[in-house]
Amino acid sequence: MTAVLEARDIVIKKGGRRILSVDHLAVEPGEVLAIIGPNGAGKSTLLTVLACLDLPTSGAVFFHGRRVTRANALAVRRRLAVVFQEPLLLDTTVLENAAIGLKLRGRRREAEAKARAWLARFGVGHLAAQQALTLSGGEAQRVSLARAFALEPEVLLLDEPFASVDVIARAGLIQEFKSILSSTGTTAVLVTHDFREVSALATRVAVLFDGTVQAEGPPEAIAAHPRWGALADPRTASGAGSGGCGWH
Amino acid sequence: MKKYLIFALCVLATAALFGCTPKAQPQSNSPTEESSSKEPVPPVSAPAGNKDVILATTTSTQDSGLLDVLIPLFEQKTGYRVKTVAVGTGQALAMGERGEADVLLVHAPEAEKKVVVSGAAINRRLVMHNDFIIVGPKEDPAKIKGSRSTVEAFQKIAKAKALFISRGDDSGTNKKELELWKAAQIEPKGSWYQESGTGMGQTLTIASEKGGYTLTDRATYLALKKNLSLVILLEGDKSLLNVYHVMQVNPEKFPRVNAAGGKAFADFMVDPETQKVIASFGKDKFGEPLFFPDAGKPDIY
Amino acid sequence: MDLVVQGLVKAFRLLLSGDPEVLEITLLTLRVSGLATLISLFLGVPLGLYLAVARFRGRELVVGAVNTGMGLPPTVVGLWVSILLWRNGPLGMLGLMYTPTAIVIAQAVIALPVVTGLTMAAVQQLSPKLRLQVLALGASPLQFWWIILREVRFGILAAVMAGLGSVISEVGASMAVGGNVRGYTRVLTTAIVLEVSKGNFDMALALGFVLMVLTYSITYALTIVQQRRRRW
Structure with missing residues (x-):
């Protein structure tokens, strides 16, 4: 089985400094790959590259075995969806926000019906007519998730999607998200620093440290690992990796 | 949402176009009725x-x-x-x-x-x-009224260090004024001599407000007289022809x-x-x- | 004080009687300044969007120039445009000096940095991650710019108001390149200057009143649109 999304020999340099160097990382169909690691490990940069929002300095990302180039990046992006930590909603109605992705793809006719359906599934259907900027943080992030699912992406990429949702609402949202994810069978890449999200959602984990993938495996294996296991323990997580790399 | 933007553009565009329509031939109707009735000359092609x-x-x-x-x-x-x-x-x-x-x-x-x-x-x-005239406040602090010549009047003003407002704009009036100072063998300098750097109308207004003397052409003075507290203090000298x-x-x-x-x-x-x-x-x-x-x-x- | 009253009375009389010359001057003012603002929008908004997002060597120099240009004295613009448009200047063969077109050009130059700068500022107030999110939603380059434009529409509205306000009220450039030719290039501000130097203060006040009413009504219409979405 070929990977849906695959990174090969990726190097990213910024200002002459090498900040990411990933020899190989593949996302198989149907899996939920969690990328964990301390702040500054390059997780968000890696996600940006996987989402085809940025081309690597060298190496390449392959989508269904085809190399992603500047020329075909847009076409690939239109088969993916990304949810960031902030909801990043546009200054328009909730419905329009959820429908925008399909409209950009020229699928105007189905856009609003799909948007409504997904808003309802994330429990924010009643807010459809409201202006997006009047929503609370939790509501906004639900809209952001609905917006991504409305695209029915082949890979859903998420960068700390629950971090800006307050703790009380978070657990509920993660459970809802999990059931939607498994019922749709969506392939997903989840960048997070919270191992509880990893154990709840991920089928596989990649540990990113100092810009390179240090370990890959099922969540339980990583949790049991003598070095990376510390990442899974909320009490010691802040001391993980070589000393001083704090996480939040 | 784009309708807001479009609306805003429309407001502007209407402003621009509205101004456009009634703007036919700019000068076609400009000769006053007076002149056309007085002179039955057909407009030359x-x-x-x-x-x-x-x-x-x-x-x-x-x-x-x-x-x-x-x-x-x-x-x-x-x-x-x-x-x-x-x-x-x-x-x-x-x-x-x-x-x-x-x-x-x-x-x-x-x-x-x-x-x-x-x-x-x-x-x-x-x-x-x-002609040019010298105007100033009614009180005439430098007592220039009755001077026999412009040169004499200018010398009196300089001697009394009475405020004089010059146009200082290299205009015809300004050039004339400088000629007169030269003839009076005075180099106008000091706090009593101020350059307004503006046109005649403005300069007259300034002189009026500050109670200073100034040299002006008669036409502008007469046109503005109703707003000024300045009187003619010297006129008729040959050197004052404009x-x-x-x-x-x-x-x-x-x-x-x-x-x-x-x-x-x-x-x-x-x-x-x-x-x-x-x-x-x-x-x-x-x-x-x-x-x-x-x-x-x-x-x- | 009675001068103010006289001016207001005269202004009302002028407005009610529909004095053809005042009407013509007012319409010309609207046409010239409206057109200049439109031109500055078509150039300044894309430029502002680009400057806000682009990274290139010397960008700071350009941004600095734009910010300086926002306070450019109209008289200086008038002088430069004159030098270009004079008969014996580089663009003299176009014969544009002392025409309404010349005023439009000068005013567009004045409004351009205002529109560019405010558009740029509006874009820079957006979250930098929004750029990635919009691309991630599958926007083509054109769709990307359209969405960003929509996001900053109220900022652009402010730019329109500031741009229009800066040109409709300027006199230095209009005087220099238009020449205040009666019935042809005389706009409200140059007419006011002339009436002041003629000593017709009441007429000058009346024209000033017309100018203020005009500016206020346009700005008011735009403000209504802008404030409809206030969040504070």
Whole structure:
């Protein structure tokens, strides 16, 4: 089985400094790959590259075995969806926000019906007519998730999607998200620093440290690992990796 | 949401277009009814070639209202459109020297001669004069009233260090004033001598507000008199004559000059009919004429 | 004080009687300044969007120039445009000096940095991650710019108001390149200057009143749109 999304020999340099160097990382169909690691490990940069929002300095990302180039990046992006930590909603109605992705793809006719359906599934259907900027943080992030699912992406990429949702609402949202994810069978890449999200959602984990993938495996294996296991323990997580790399 | 943006653009576009529609031929209806009824001259068909004549002139001819009477008359007669650029004499002459105007109507004889000598202007002809006057506060702190000459009056002002407002803008009036200081052998300097750097109207207003003396042409003073607390303190001295000449900008030196248009306007200014209009201008409003026609008289200036 | 009253009375009389010359001057003012603002929008909005997002060598120099340009004295613009448009200047063959077109050009130059600068500022207030999110939603380059434009529409509205306000009230450039030719290039501000120097203070006040009413009504219409979405 070929990977849906695959990174090969990726190097990213910024200002002459090498900040990411990933020899190989593949996302198989149907899996939920969690990328964990301390702040500054390059997780968000890696996600940006996987989402085809940025081309690597060298190496390449392959989508269904085809190399992603500047020329075909847009076409690939239109088969993916990304949810960031902030909801990043546009200054328009909730419905329009959820429908925008399909409209950009020229699928105007189905856009609003799909948007409504997904808003309802994330429990924010009643807010459809409201202006997006009047929503609370939790509501906004639900809209952001609905917006991504409305695209029915082949890979859903998420960068700390629950971090800006307050703790009380978070657990509920993660459970809802999990059931939607498994019922749709969506392939997903989840960048997070919270191992509880990893154990709840991920089928596989990649540990990113100092810009390179240090370990890959099922969540339980990583949790049991003598070095990376510390990442899974909320009490010691802040001391993980070589000393001083704090996480939040 | 885009409807907001579109609405905003519409407001602007309407503003722009609305202004556009009723704007037909700008000058077609501009000659006053008076002039067309007085003179049953049929409008001459538009002259071939360039219709626009650029007249560089001094603010005094415009501010006094004389041009508002003469220009429609000229346009009606000839079909030209005059673009009047009313600036200080210094700038008007500079426009001539650079070939940026077609015809000049100015009042600084010495400076005019230089422009003619340089070859930038030709066919300099005497048009009219009015006179300069010295105005100041009624109290006349320097006691210049009754002076026998302008030179004497200027010396008194300098001696008393009474406030004097100069235009300081290189205009014809300013040049005249500086000539007079020179004749009085005084170098105007010090806190009593202030340069306004503005036109005649503004300078008069400043002098009035500050209670200072100033040199002005009679026309502007009469036109503004109702707003000023200034009185005439010296007039009639020969050195105070303000003489206007018309000159054509030399088309041989500046090929882009509208030679025919410039000549037409210069000829119009010295035309006997025009001279009659000049002679009567201002009588109805001020009880006395503002300008005295001089065309054809020996040019001693 | 009675001068103010006189001015207001005269202004009302002028407005009610529909004095043809005042009407013509007012319409010309609207046409010239409206057109100049439109031109500055078509150039300044894309430029502002680009400057806000682009990274290139010397960008700071350009941004600095734009910010300086926002306070550019109209008289200086008038002088530069004059030098270009004079008969014997580089663009003299176009014969634009002392025409309404010349005023439009000068005013567009004045409004351009205002529109560019405010558009740029509006874009820079957006979250930098929004750029990635919009691309991630599958926007083509054109769709990307359209969405960003929509996001900053109220900022652009402010730019329109500031741009229009800066040109409709300027006198230096209009005087220099238009020449205040009666019935042709005389706009409200140059007419006011002339009436002041003629000593017709009441007329000047009346024209000033017309100018203020005009500016206020346009700005008011735009403000209504802008404030409809206030969140504070």
